[in-house]
Amino acid sequence: MLGKVLAGLFVLVALSGCINPFELVTPEPAGDVNCALECCDNYVGFIDKACDSGGNCVFGKCSEPTVPPPKPPAFKLPDLNENWECLFVFDPEDEELFEKLEYKVDLACEKAIIIQESLGFPLKPHYTISFESDPRFIAWYSGNGNMTFTRQGIAAPGLQYTIVHEMVHSALEEVPLPIWFEEGLAEHMSDVAFNRDTSLVRDVEGIENLEPFFVDDVIENNINYRYVNFVVKNFVETYGQDALKESLGLMYQAQERGSVLMKNRVLIESMQKATGDKSLTLERLVYPKRFE
Numbered sequence: 001m002l003g004k005v006l007a008g009l010f011v012l013v014a015l016s017g018c019i020n021p022f023e024l025v026t027p028e029p030a031g032d033v034n035c036a037l038e039c040c041d042n043y044v045g046f047i048d049k050a051c052d053s054g055g056n057c058v059f060g061k062c063s064e065p066t067v068p069p070p071k072p073p074a075f076k077l078p079d080l081n082e083n084w085e086c087l088f089v090f091d092p093e094d095e096e097l098f099e100k101l102e103y104k105v106d107l108a109c110e111k112a113i114i115i116q117e118s119l120g121f122p123l124k125p126h127y128t129i130s131f132e133s134d135p136r137f138i139a140w141y142s143g144n145g146n147m148t149f150t151r152q153g154i155a156a157p158g159l160q161y162t163i164v165h166e167m168v169h170s171a172l173e174e175v176p177l178p179i180w181f182e183e184g185l186a187e188h189m190s191d192v193a194f195n196r197d198t199s200l201v202r203d204v205e206g207i208e209n210l211e212p213f214f215v216d217d218v219i220e221n222n223i224n225y226r227y228v229n230f231v232v233k234n235f236v237e238t239y240g241q242d243a244l245k246e247s248l249g250l251m252y253q254a255q256e257r258g259s260v261l262m263k264n265r266v267l268i269e270s271m272q273k274a275t276g277d278k279s280l281t282l283e284r285l286v287y288p289k290r291f292e
């Protein structure tokens, strides 16, 4: 017992010579600043010589002041009712190939107004078409108005749905969406445009194996496309097309270019804001049937 008391006393004596770690450290009164560097922070964070730029002092050097990223400009939707040609440009050598899909292109172009107005983002003024040989795909959009069709795909029935799907990608080019959601939206808009429903509502057991969609950027098979289509459709049926449009606008403003996990987070935040529903989570969005 005595030993403990003695040890306690020893500690008290030892501490009395140190700075009490809980005492507020007050700055010295301003006087001559003895700082030969660009800026000086003392070890408790008291600034001896501040950075005029508004940046932070890092090892005696002023960092660049942090500027919030500029807000992207709002889009003014071009009026597609007037003077808008759904122009598809192609290499004259490909004329024979283009002729095979021209009728489908016209069918898709008739849906341009509904695509643009539903999403709130403009379509490209024209599309440049090229052809490739690839038995795995029908078509894809590679950005900047460039659309590729495969020789195997140009005869596919329902090619107009695919063209609308790719046009949706073109409208959403500036919106950093998680790919799974963008694919679902492109499918959904194709359904809306042609007044059909290809979404597949699967039971909870059936969708367990789609869990990788939370993190994977790649969607490969038809069932997955249908499922993400169902997710988007379910959102629109629950909250309305305007809530979707507003969410897209918020995603565009946020410009989250990080991983799909970061994009998922911003997607949910945008949807919560647009719908006013704070209970909306990623799991509720992707697996609504679990919450019925």
Ligand SMILES: [Zn+2]
Pocket (backbone or CB within 6 Å): 165, 169, 183, 186
């Ligand atoms: Zn796609």
